[in-house]
Amino acid sequence: MPQPSRPRKGSLGYGPRTRATSEVPRIRSWPDDDGSPALQGFAGYKAGMTHVVMVNDESNSPREGMEESMPVTVVETPPMRAVALRAYEETPYGKKPITEAWTGEFHEELDRTLSLPEDESFDDDAEELRSLVDDGRVSDLRVVTHTVPSELRNVPKKKPDVMETRVGGGSLDERADFALDLVGEGGEHSVEDVFRPGQYLDVSGITKGKGTQGPVKRWGVQKRKGKHARQGWRRRIGNLGPWNPSRVRSTVPQQGQTGYHQRTELNKRLVDVGDGNEASVDGGFVGHGEVDG
Structure with missing residues:
Protein backbone atom coordinates (compact mmCIF):
# COMPACT_ATOMS: atom_id res chain seq x y z
CA MET A 1 0.00 0.00 0.00
CA PRO A 2 1.18 3.55 -0.63
CA GLN A 3 2.03 5.68 2.36
CA PRO A 4 -0.83 7.98 3.41
CA SER A 5 -0.36 11.69 2.80
CA ARG A 6 -1.18 14.14 5.56
CA PRO A 7 0.03 17.54 6.74
CA ARG A 8 0.61 16.42 10.35
CA LYS A 9 -0.54 14.29 13.23
CA GLY A 10 -1.84 15.99 16.33
CA SER A 11 -4.61 18.49 16.87
CA LEU A 12 -4.22 22.23 16.36
CA GLY A 13 -6.80 22.74 19.10
CA TYR A 14 -4.13 22.36 21.78
CA GLY A 15 -1.97 25.26 20.62
CA PRO A 16 0.13 27.02 21.46
CA ARG A 17 2.16 24.03 22.65
CA THR A 18 4.01 25.77 25.43
CA ARG A 19 5.07 24.67 28.88
CA ALA A 20 2.40 24.64 31.56
CA THR A 21 2.62 27.56 33.96
CA SER A 22 2.27 25.27 36.97
CA GLU A 23 2.37 21.58 37.85
CA VAL A 24 -1.06 22.06 39.43
CA PRO A 25 -3.70 21.68 36.69
CA ARG A 26 -6.18 24.48 36.22
CA ILE A 27 -9.80 23.30 36.12
CA ARG A 28 -11.79 25.72 33.96
CA SER A 29 -15.14 23.91 34.03
CA TRP A 30 -16.96 22.15 36.85
CA PRO A 31 -20.04 19.91 36.43
CA ASP A 32 -23.41 20.53 38.02
CA ASP A 33 -23.81 17.94 40.76
CA ASP A 34 -26.96 16.61 42.41
CA GLY A 35 -27.34 15.22 45.88
CA SER A 36 -25.83 16.40 49.13
CA PRO A 37 -23.10 19.07 49.15
CA ALA A 38 -19.57 17.79 48.61
CA LEU A 39 -16.24 18.79 47.14
CA GLN A 40 -15.88 18.01 43.44
CA GLY A 41 -12.14 17.44 43.22
CA PHE A 42 -9.17 15.83 44.90
CA ALA A 43 -5.43 15.85 44.18
CA GLY A 44 -2.96 12.99 44.15
CA TYR A 45 0.54 12.00 43.06
CA LYS A 46 0.96 9.33 40.40
CA ALA A 47 3.02 6.32 41.49
CA GLY A 48 2.91 4.16 38.36
CA MET A 49 0.83 1.60 36.49
CA THR A 50 -0.02 -2.04 37.01
CA HIS A 51 -2.93 -4.35 36.16
CA VAL A 52 -5.87 -5.89 37.99
CA VAL A 53 -8.13 -8.83 37.20
CA MET A 54 -11.74 -7.69 37.45
CA VAL A 55 -15.18 -8.82 36.30
CA ASN A 56 -16.57 -7.04 33.25
CA ASP A 57 -19.86 -5.44 34.33
CA GLU A 58 -20.66 -3.56 31.11
CA SER A 59 -24.18 -4.55 30.09
CA ASN A 60 -23.54 -4.04 26.36
CA SER A 61 -20.31 -6.04 26.27
CA PRO A 62 -20.23 -9.64 24.96
CA ARG A 63 -17.79 -10.40 27.79
CA GLU A 64 -20.16 -9.30 30.55
CA GLY A 65 -19.60 -11.34 33.70
CA MET A 66 -16.19 -12.62 32.59
CA GLU A 67 -12.87 -11.86 34.22
CA GLU A 68 -10.56 -9.49 32.38
CA SER A 69 -7.09 -8.08 32.97
CA MET A 70 -7.28 -4.28 32.98
CA PRO A 71 -4.44 -1.73 33.12
CA VAL A 72 -4.76 0.68 36.05
CA THR A 73 -2.92 3.74 37.32
CA VAL A 74 -1.97 3.92 40.98
CA VAL A 75 -2.28 7.39 42.54
CA GLU A 76 -1.20 8.27 46.06
CA THR A 77 -3.83 10.45 47.73
CA PRO A 78 -2.87 11.54 51.24
CA PRO A 79 -5.46 13.61 53.12
CA MET A 80 -5.86 17.20 51.95
CA ARG A 81 -6.67 20.29 54.00
CA ALA A 82 -9.19 23.06 53.34
CA VAL A 83 -7.98 26.44 54.59
CA ALA A 84 -10.47 28.94 53.15
CA LEU A 85 -13.86 29.38 51.51
CA ARG A 86 -14.13 31.83 48.62
CA ALA A 87 -17.42 33.26 47.30
CA TYR A 88 -17.85 34.35 43.68
CA GLU A 89 -20.25 36.85 42.15
CA GLU A 90 -21.50 36.70 38.56
CA THR A 91 -20.51 39.85 36.62
CA ASP A 125 -15.72 36.48 57.77
CA ALA A 126 -18.10 33.51 57.82
CA GLU A 127 -20.95 35.74 59.00
CA GLU A 128 -20.26 38.20 56.19
CA LEU A 129 -20.19 35.38 53.64
CA ARG A 130 -23.51 33.99 54.88
CA SER A 131 -25.12 37.42 54.61
CA LEU A 132 -23.97 37.71 50.99
CA VAL A 133 -25.44 34.27 50.27
CA ASP A 134 -28.75 35.32 51.84
CA ASP A 135 -28.76 38.51 49.74
CA GLY A 136 -28.41 36.47 46.53
CA ARG A 137 -25.11 38.00 45.46
CA VAL A 138 -23.12 34.76 45.58
CA SER A 139 -23.26 32.56 42.48
CA ASP A 140 -20.56 29.99 43.26
CA LEU A 141 -18.55 28.70 46.22
CA ARG A 142 -15.06 27.24 46.09
CA VAL A 143 -12.78 25.93 48.80
CA VAL A 144 -9.05 26.68 48.86
CA THR A 145 -7.38 23.31 49.50
CA HIS A 146 -3.81 22.09 49.55
CA THR A 147 -1.93 18.82 49.59
CA VAL A 148 0.55 17.70 52.24
CA PRO A 149 3.39 16.05 50.28
CA SER A 150 5.60 15.86 53.37
CA GLU A 151 3.44 12.94 54.54
CA LEU A 152 4.62 10.87 51.55
CA ARG A 153 8.13 9.47 51.75
CA ASN A 154 8.44 9.08 47.96
CA VAL A 155 7.43 12.63 46.98
CA PRO A 156 10.67 14.63 47.22
CA LYS A 157 9.27 17.97 48.32
CA LYS A 158 7.68 19.74 51.27
CA LYS A 159 5.98 22.61 49.45
CA PRO A 160 2.20 22.05 49.33
CA ASP A 161 0.25 22.31 46.09
CA VAL A 162 -2.61 24.80 46.47
CA MET A 163 -5.78 24.76 44.38
CA GLU A 164 -9.44 25.76 44.37
CA THR A 165 -12.11 23.08 44.51
CA ARG A 166 -15.75 23.77 43.75
CA VAL A 167 -18.49 22.83 46.19
CA GLY A 168 -21.32 21.07 44.37
CA GLY A 169 -24.67 19.52 45.22
CA GLY A 170 -27.61 20.86 47.18
CA SER A 171 -28.70 24.48 47.37
CA LEU A 172 -26.34 27.41 47.76
CA ASP A 173 -27.23 27.72 51.45
CA GLU A 174 -26.45 24.05 52.03
CA ARG A 175 -23.14 24.38 50.20
CA ALA A 176 -22.17 27.36 52.34
CA ASP A 177 -23.01 25.49 55.56
CA PHE A 178 -21.07 22.42 54.43
CA ALA A 179 -17.99 24.38 53.34
CA LEU A 180 -17.87 26.61 56.42
CA ASP A 181 -18.17 23.59 58.70
CA LEU A 182 -15.36 21.87 56.79
CA VAL A 183 -13.02 24.86 56.99
CA GLY A 184 -13.94 25.67 60.57
CA GLU A 185 -13.27 22.13 61.82
CA GLY A 186 -9.69 22.03 60.51
CA GLY A 187 -10.39 21.22 56.88
CA GLU A 188 -8.83 17.75 56.73
CA HIS A 189 -10.60 15.43 54.30
CA SER A 190 -9.70 12.23 52.49
CA VAL A 191 -10.41 10.89 49.03
CA GLU A 192 -13.20 8.70 50.46
CA ASP A 193 -15.06 11.88 51.38
CA VAL A 194 -15.08 13.00 47.74
CA PHE A 195 -15.14 9.92 45.48
CA ARG A 196 -16.41 6.37 45.70
CA PRO A 197 -15.22 3.18 43.92
CA GLY A 198 -16.83 2.59 40.54
CA GLN A 199 -17.33 6.29 39.85
CA TYR A 200 -16.22 7.82 36.54
CA LEU A 201 -13.88 10.80 36.82
CA ASP A 202 -12.19 13.37 34.62
CA VAL A 203 -8.46 13.39 35.38
CA SER A 204 -6.24 16.41 34.70
CA GLY A 205 -2.47 16.51 34.92
CA ILE A 206 0.76 17.75 33.39
CA THR A 207 2.39 15.47 30.82
CA LYS A 208 6.02 14.37 30.91
CA GLY A 209 8.28 17.11 29.57
CA LYS A 210 10.51 16.24 26.61
CA GLY A 211 12.09 19.61 25.88
CA THR A 212 12.60 20.92 22.35
CA GLN A 213 11.88 18.30 19.69
CA GLY A 214 11.78 18.33 15.91
CA PRO A 215 8.68 18.20 13.70
CA VAL A 216 8.89 14.42 13.21
CA LYS A 217 8.50 13.65 16.92
CA ARG A 218 6.40 16.71 17.75
CA TRP A 219 3.88 16.52 14.91
CA GLY A 220 4.35 13.06 13.40
CA VAL A 221 5.26 14.26 9.90
CA GLN A 222 6.94 11.74 7.63
CA LYS A 223 10.68 11.68 7.20
CA ARG A 224 11.99 12.60 3.80
CA LYS A 225 12.49 9.70 1.41
CA GLY A 226 14.75 8.93 -1.52
CA LYS A 227 16.28 11.86 -3.31
CA HIS A 228 14.79 14.36 -0.87
CA ALA A 229 16.59 12.70 2.03
CA ARG A 230 19.93 12.75 0.20
CA GLN A 231 19.86 16.55 0.17
CA GLY A 232 21.23 16.42 3.72
CA TRP A 233 18.09 16.81 5.84
CA ARG A 234 15.95 13.78 6.55
CA ARG A 235 13.88 14.99 9.52
CA ARG A 236 12.92 18.47 8.30
CA ILE A 237 9.66 19.48 6.65
CA GLY A 238 9.66 20.10 2.91
CA ASN A 239 8.75 23.80 3.02
CA LEU A 240 7.31 26.45 5.30
CA GLY A 241 4.31 27.25 3.11
CA PRO A 242 3.38 29.13 -0.09
CA TRP A 243 4.85 32.36 -1.41
CA ASN A 244 1.65 34.21 -0.54
CA PRO A 245 0.52 35.00 2.08
CA SER A 246 4.08 36.15 2.74
CA ARG A 247 4.33 34.83 6.27
CA VAL A 248 4.72 31.51 8.03
CA ARG A 249 1.37 30.27 9.29
CA SER A 250 0.87 28.82 12.74
CA THR A 251 -0.46 25.63 11.15
CA VAL A 252 2.96 24.71 9.74
CA PRO A 253 4.48 21.84 11.78
CA GLN A 254 7.76 23.08 13.24
CA GLN A 255 10.15 22.17 16.03
CA GLY A 256 9.49 23.42 19.55
CA GLN A 257 8.45 22.53 23.08
CA THR A 258 7.15 18.98 23.45
CA GLY A 259 5.49 17.71 26.61
CA TYR A 260 4.87 19.39 29.95
CA HIS A 261 1.40 20.38 28.77
CA GLN A 262 -1.85 20.24 30.72
CA ARG A 263 -4.13 17.51 29.45
CA THR A 264 -7.47 16.13 30.67
CA GLU A 265 -8.70 12.58 30.12
CA LEU A 266 -12.42 11.99 30.45
CA ASN A 267 -14.39 9.12 31.98
CA LYS A 268 -11.68 7.29 33.91
CA ARG A 269 -13.15 4.66 36.20
CA LEU A 270 -12.11 4.65 39.84
CA VAL A 271 -11.56 0.94 40.38
CA ASP A 272 -10.89 0.96 44.11
CA VAL A 273 -9.80 3.10 47.06
CA GLY A 274 -7.57 1.48 49.65
CA ASP A 275 -4.34 1.68 51.59
CA GLY A 276 -0.87 1.39 50.15
CA ASN A 277 -0.53 -2.34 50.82
CA GLU A 278 -3.26 -3.21 48.32
CA ALA A 279 -1.70 -1.21 45.48
CA SER A 280 2.00 -1.97 46.02
CA VAL A 281 4.02 -4.10 43.61
CA ASP A 282 7.09 -6.20 44.43
CA GLY A 283 10.08 -3.91 44.74
CA GLY A 284 7.99 -0.76 44.46
CA PHE A 285 7.23 1.30 41.37
CA VAL A 286 10.23 2.25 39.24
CA GLY A 287 11.22 5.84 39.94
CA HIS A 288 8.75 6.13 42.80
CA GLY A 289 9.06 3.35 45.36
CA GLU A 290 6.53 1.83 47.72
CA VAL A 291 3.02 3.26 47.94
CA ASP A 292 2.12 4.80 51.30
CA GLY A 293 -1.59 5.42 50.84
Missing part, protein backbone atom coordinates in the same frame (compact mmCIF):
# COMPACT_ATOMS: atom_id res chain seq x y z
CA PRO A 92 -20.65 40.85 32.94
CA TYR A 93 -16.96 39.93 32.81
CA GLY A 94 -17.31 36.51 34.40
CA LYS A 95 -17.17 35.32 37.98
CA LYS A 96 -15.28 37.55 40.39
CA PRO A 97 -14.42 36.82 44.06
CA ILE A 98 -16.22 39.09 46.51
CA THR A 99 -15.25 37.69 49.91
CA GLU A 100 -13.47 34.81 51.57
CA ALA A 101 -13.18 33.25 55.01
CA TRP A 102 -9.81 31.86 56.16
CA THR A 103 -9.25 29.43 58.97
CA GLY A 104 -6.87 30.36 61.75
CA GLU A 105 -5.06 27.01 61.76
CA PHE A 106 -2.53 26.37 58.99
CA HIS A 107 -0.15 23.54 58.24
CA GLU A 108 3.45 24.31 59.14
CA GLU A 109 4.62 24.00 55.51
CA LEU A 110 1.89 26.13 53.92
CA ASP A 111 3.85 29.37 54.21
CA ARG A 112 6.24 27.95 51.62
CA THR A 113 3.50 28.54 49.04
CA LEU A 114 1.21 31.30 50.34
CA SER A 115 1.50 34.54 52.24
CA LEU A 116 -0.85 33.56 55.03
CA PRO A 117 -3.32 36.16 56.35
CA GLU A 118 -2.83 37.47 59.85
CA ASP A 119 -5.32 38.79 62.40
CA GLU A 120 -8.26 37.31 60.50
CA SER A 121 -11.44 36.36 62.33
CA PHE A 122 -13.02 33.29 60.78
CA ASP A 123 -16.33 33.82 62.58
CA ASP A 124 -16.68 37.41 61.33
Whole structure:
Protein backbone atom coordinates (compact mmCIF):
# COMPACT_ATOMS: atom_id res chain seq x y z
CA MET A 1 0.00 0.00 0.00
CA PRO A 2 1.18 3.55 -0.63
CA GLN A 3 2.03 5.68 2.36
CA PRO A 4 -0.83 7.98 3.41
CA SER A 5 -0.36 11.69 2.80
CA ARG A 6 -1.18 14.14 5.56
CA PRO A 7 0.03 17.54 6.74
CA ARG A 8 0.61 16.42 10.35
CA LYS A 9 -0.54 14.29 13.23
CA GLY A 10 -1.84 15.99 16.33
CA SER A 11 -4.61 18.49 16.87
CA LEU A 12 -4.22 22.23 16.36
CA GLY A 13 -6.80 22.74 19.10
CA TYR A 14 -4.13 22.36 21.78
CA GLY A 15 -1.97 25.26 20.62
CA PRO A 16 0.13 27.02 21.46
CA ARG A 17 2.16 24.03 22.65
CA THR A 18 4.01 25.77 25.43
CA ARG A 19 5.07 24.67 28.88
CA ALA A 20 2.40 24.64 31.56
CA THR A 21 2.62 27.56 33.96
CA SER A 22 2.27 25.27 36.97
CA GLU A 23 2.37 21.58 37.85
CA VAL A 24 -1.06 22.06 39.43
CA PRO A 25 -3.70 21.68 36.69
CA ARG A 26 -6.18 24.48 36.22
CA ILE A 27 -9.80 23.30 36.12
CA ARG A 28 -11.79 25.72 33.96
CA SER A 29 -15.14 23.91 34.03
CA TRP A 30 -16.96 22.15 36.85
CA PRO A 31 -20.04 19.91 36.43
CA ASP A 32 -23.41 20.53 38.02
CA ASP A 33 -23.81 17.94 40.76
CA ASP A 34 -26.96 16.61 42.41
CA GLY A 35 -27.34 15.22 45.88
CA SER A 36 -25.83 16.40 49.13
CA PRO A 37 -23.10 19.07 49.15
CA ALA A 38 -19.57 17.79 48.61
CA LEU A 39 -16.24 18.79 47.14
CA GLN A 40 -15.88 18.01 43.44
CA GLY A 41 -12.14 17.44 43.22
CA PHE A 42 -9.17 15.83 44.90
CA ALA A 43 -5.43 15.85 44.18
CA GLY A 44 -2.96 12.99 44.15
CA TYR A 45 0.54 12.00 43.06
CA LYS A 46 0.96 9.33 40.40
CA ALA A 47 3.02 6.32 41.49
CA GLY A 48 2.91 4.16 38.36
CA MET A 49 0.83 1.60 36.49
CA THR A 50 -0.02 -2.04 37.01
CA HIS A 51 -2.93 -4.35 36.16
CA VAL A 52 -5.87 -5.89 37.99
CA VAL A 53 -8.13 -8.83 37.20
CA MET A 54 -11.74 -7.69 37.45
CA VAL A 55 -15.18 -8.82 36.30
CA ASN A 56 -16.57 -7.04 33.25
CA ASP A 57 -19.86 -5.44 34.33
CA GLU A 58 -20.66 -3.56 31.11
CA SER A 59 -24.18 -4.55 30.09
CA ASN A 60 -23.54 -4.04 26.36
CA SER A 61 -20.31 -6.04 26.27
CA PRO A 62 -20.23 -9.64 24.96
CA ARG A 63 -17.79 -10.40 27.79
CA GLU A 64 -20.16 -9.30 30.55
CA GLY A 65 -19.60 -11.34 33.70
CA MET A 66 -16.19 -12.62 32.59
CA GLU A 67 -12.87 -11.86 34.22
CA GLU A 68 -10.56 -9.49 32.38
CA SER A 69 -7.09 -8.08 32.97
CA MET A 70 -7.28 -4.28 32.98
CA PRO A 71 -4.44 -1.73 33.12
CA VAL A 72 -4.76 0.68 36.05
CA THR A 73 -2.92 3.74 37.32
CA VAL A 74 -1.97 3.92 40.98
CA VAL A 75 -2.28 7.39 42.54
CA GLU A 76 -1.20 8.27 46.06
CA THR A 77 -3.83 10.45 47.73
CA PRO A 78 -2.87 11.54 51.24
CA PRO A 79 -5.46 13.61 53.12
CA MET A 80 -5.86 17.20 51.95
CA ARG A 81 -6.67 20.29 54.00
CA ALA A 82 -9.19 23.06 53.34
CA VAL A 83 -7.98 26.44 54.59
CA ALA A 84 -10.47 28.94 53.15
CA LEU A 85 -13.86 29.38 51.51
CA ARG A 86 -14.13 31.83 48.62
CA ALA A 87 -17.42 33.26 47.30
CA TYR A 88 -17.85 34.35 43.68
CA GLU A 89 -20.25 36.85 42.15
CA GLU A 90 -21.50 36.70 38.56
CA THR A 91 -20.51 39.85 36.62
CA PRO A 92 -20.65 40.85 32.94
CA TYR A 93 -16.96 39.93 32.81
CA GLY A 94 -17.31 36.51 34.40
CA LYS A 95 -17.17 35.32 37.98
CA LYS A 96 -15.28 37.55 40.39
CA PRO A 97 -14.42 36.82 44.06
CA ILE A 98 -16.22 39.09 46.51
CA THR A 99 -15.25 37.69 49.91
CA GLU A 100 -13.47 34.81 51.57
CA ALA A 101 -13.18 33.25 55.01
CA TRP A 102 -9.81 31.86 56.16
CA THR A 103 -9.25 29.43 58.97
CA GLY A 104 -6.87 30.36 61.75
CA GLU A 105 -5.06 27.01 61.76
CA PHE A 106 -2.53 26.37 58.99
CA HIS A 107 -0.15 23.54 58.24
CA GLU A 108 3.45 24.31 59.14
CA GLU A 109 4.62 24.00 55.51
CA LEU A 110 1.89 26.13 53.92
CA ASP A 111 3.85 29.37 54.21
CA ARG A 112 6.24 27.95 51.62
CA THR A 113 3.50 28.54 49.04
CA LEU A 114 1.21 31.30 50.34
CA SER A 115 1.50 34.54 52.24
CA LEU A 116 -0.85 33.56 55.03
CA PRO A 117 -3.32 36.16 56.35
CA GLU A 118 -2.83 37.47 59.85
CA ASP A 119 -5.32 38.79 62.40
CA GLU A 120 -8.26 37.31 60.50
CA SER A 121 -11.44 36.36 62.33
CA PHE A 122 -13.02 33.29 60.78
CA ASP A 123 -16.33 33.82 62.58
CA ASP A 124 -16.68 37.41 61.33
CA ASP A 125 -15.72 36.48 57.77
CA ALA A 126 -18.10 33.51 57.82
CA GLU A 127 -20.95 35.74 59.00
CA GLU A 128 -20.26 38.20 56.19
CA LEU A 129 -20.19 35.38 53.64
CA ARG A 130 -23.51 33.99 54.88
CA SER A 131 -25.12 37.42 54.61
CA LEU A 132 -23.97 37.71 50.99
CA VAL A 133 -25.44 34.27 50.27
CA ASP A 134 -28.75 35.32 51.84
CA ASP A 135 -28.76 38.51 49.74
CA GLY A 136 -28.41 36.47 46.53
CA ARG A 137 -25.11 38.00 45.46
CA VAL A 138 -23.12 34.76 45.58
CA SER A 139 -23.26 32.56 42.48
CA ASP A 140 -20.56 29.99 43.26
CA LEU A 141 -18.55 28.70 46.22
CA ARG A 142 -15.06 27.24 46.09
CA VAL A 143 -12.78 25.93 48.80
CA VAL A 144 -9.05 26.68 48.86
CA THR A 145 -7.38 23.31 49.50
CA HIS A 146 -3.81 22.09 49.55
CA THR A 147 -1.93 18.82 49.59
CA VAL A 148 0.55 17.70 52.24
CA PRO A 149 3.39 16.05 50.28
CA SER A 150 5.60 15.86 53.37
CA GLU A 151 3.44 12.94 54.54
CA LEU A 152 4.62 10.87 51.55
CA ARG A 153 8.13 9.47 51.75
CA ASN A 154 8.44 9.08 47.96
CA VAL A 155 7.43 12.63 46.98
CA PRO A 156 10.67 14.63 47.22
CA LYS A 157 9.27 17.97 48.32
CA LYS A 158 7.68 19.74 51.27
CA LYS A 159 5.98 22.61 49.45
CA PRO A 160 2.20 22.05 49.33
CA ASP A 161 0.25 22.31 46.09
CA VAL A 162 -2.61 24.80 46.47
CA MET A 163 -5.78 24.76 44.38
CA GLU A 164 -9.44 25.76 44.37
CA THR A 165 -12.11 23.08 44.51
CA ARG A 166 -15.75 23.77 43.75
CA VAL A 167 -18.49 22.83 46.19
CA GLY A 168 -21.32 21.07 44.37
CA GLY A 169 -24.67 19.52 45.22
CA GLY A 170 -27.61 20.86 47.18
CA SER A 171 -28.70 24.48 47.37
CA LEU A 172 -26.34 27.41 47.76
CA ASP A 173 -27.23 27.72 51.45
CA GLU A 174 -26.45 24.05 52.03
CA ARG A 175 -23.14 24.38 50.20
CA ALA A 176 -22.17 27.36 52.34
CA ASP A 177 -23.01 25.49 55.56
CA PHE A 178 -21.07 22.42 54.43
CA ALA A 179 -17.99 24.38 53.34
CA LEU A 180 -17.87 26.61 56.42
CA ASP A 181 -18.17 23.59 58.70
CA LEU A 182 -15.36 21.87 56.79
CA VAL A 183 -13.02 24.86 56.99
CA GLY A 184 -13.94 25.67 60.57
CA GLU A 185 -13.27 22.13 61.82
CA GLY A 186 -9.69 22.03 60.51
CA GLY A 187 -10.39 21.22 56.88
CA GLU A 188 -8.83 17.75 56.73
CA HIS A 189 -10.60 15.43 54.30
CA SER A 190 -9.70 12.23 52.49
CA VAL A 191 -10.41 10.89 49.03
CA GLU A 192 -13.20 8.70 50.46
CA ASP A 193 -15.06 11.88 51.38
CA VAL A 194 -15.08 13.00 47.74
CA PHE A 195 -15.14 9.92 45.48
CA ARG A 196 -16.41 6.37 45.70
CA PRO A 197 -15.22 3.18 43.92
CA GLY A 198 -16.83 2.59 40.54
CA GLN A 199 -17.33 6.29 39.85
CA TYR A 200 -16.22 7.82 36.54
CA LEU A 201 -13.88 10.80 36.82
CA ASP A 202 -12.19 13.37 34.62
CA VAL A 203 -8.46 13.39 35.38
CA SER A 204 -6.24 16.41 34.70
CA GLY A 205 -2.47 16.51 34.92
CA ILE A 206 0.76 17.75 33.39
CA THR A 207 2.39 15.47 30.82
CA LYS A 208 6.02 14.37 30.91
CA GLY A 209 8.28 17.11 29.57
CA LYS A 210 10.51 16.24 26.61
CA GLY A 211 12.09 19.61 25.88
CA THR A 212 12.60 20.92 22.35
CA GLN A 213 11.88 18.30 19.69
CA GLY A 214 11.78 18.33 15.91
CA PRO A 215 8.68 18.20 13.70
CA VAL A 216 8.89 14.42 13.21
CA LYS A 217 8.50 13.65 16.92
CA ARG A 218 6.40 16.71 17.75
CA TRP A 219 3.88 16.52 14.91
CA GLY A 220 4.35 13.06 13.40
CA VAL A 221 5.26 14.26 9.90
CA GLN A 222 6.94 11.74 7.63
CA LYS A 223 10.68 11.68 7.20
CA ARG A 224 11.99 12.60 3.80
CA LYS A 225 12.49 9.70 1.41
CA GLY A 226 14.75 8.93 -1.52
CA LYS A 227 16.28 11.86 -3.31
CA HIS A 228 14.79 14.36 -0.87
CA ALA A 229 16.59 12.70 2.03
CA ARG A 230 19.93 12.75 0.20
CA GLN A 231 19.86 16.55 0.17
CA GLY A 232 21.23 16.42 3.72
CA TRP A 233 18.09 16.81 5.84
CA ARG A 234 15.95 13.78 6.55
CA ARG A 235 13.88 14.99 9.52
CA ARG A 236 12.92 18.47 8.30
CA ILE A 237 9.66 19.48 6.65
CA GLY A 238 9.66 20.10 2.91
CA ASN A 239 8.75 23.80 3.02
CA LEU A 240 7.31 26.45 5.30
CA GLY A 241 4.31 27.25 3.11
CA PRO A 242 3.38 29.13 -0.09
CA TRP A 243 4.85 32.36 -1.41
CA ASN A 244 1.65 34.21 -0.54
CA PRO A 245 0.52 35.00 2.08
CA SER A 246 4.08 36.15 2.74
CA ARG A 247 4.33 34.83 6.27
CA VAL A 248 4.72 31.51 8.03
CA ARG A 249 1.37 30.27 9.29
CA SER A 250 0.87 28.82 12.74
CA THR A 251 -0.46 25.63 11.15
CA VAL A 252 2.96 24.71 9.74
CA PRO A 253 4.48 21.84 11.78
CA GLN A 254 7.76 23.08 13.24
CA GLN A 255 10.15 22.17 16.03
CA GLY A 256 9.49 23.42 19.55
CA GLN A 257 8.45 22.53 23.08
CA THR A 258 7.15 18.98 23.45
CA GLY A 259 5.49 17.71 26.61
CA TYR A 260 4.87 19.39 29.95
CA HIS A 261 1.40 20.38 28.77
CA GLN A 262 -1.85 20.24 30.72
CA ARG A 263 -4.13 17.51 29.45
CA THR A 264 -7.47 16.13 30.67
CA GLU A 265 -8.70 12.58 30.12
CA LEU A 266 -12.42 11.99 30.45
CA ASN A 267 -14.39 9.12 31.98
CA LYS A 268 -11.68 7.29 33.91
CA ARG A 269 -13.15 4.66 36.20
CA LEU A 270 -12.11 4.65 39.84
CA VAL A 271 -11.56 0.94 40.38
CA ASP A 272 -10.89 0.96 44.11
CA VAL A 273 -9.80 3.10 47.06
CA GLY A 274 -7.57 1.48 49.65
CA ASP A 275 -4.34 1.68 51.59
CA GLY A 276 -0.87 1.39 50.15
CA ASN A 277 -0.53 -2.34 50.82
CA GLU A 278 -3.26 -3.21 48.32
CA ALA A 279 -1.70 -1.21 45.48
CA SER A 280 2.00 -1.97 46.02
CA VAL A 281 4.02 -4.10 43.61
CA ASP A 282 7.09 -6.20 44.43
CA GLY A 283 10.08 -3.91 44.74
CA GLY A 284 7.99 -0.76 44.46
CA PHE A 285 7.23 1.30 41.37
CA VAL A 286 10.23 2.25 39.24
CA GLY A 287 11.22 5.84 39.94
CA HIS A 288 8.75 6.13 42.80
CA GLY A 289 9.06 3.35 45.36
CA GLU A 290 6.53 1.83 47.72
CA VAL A 291 3.02 3.26 47.94
CA ASP A 292 2.12 4.80 51.30
CA GLY A 293 -1.59 5.42 50.84
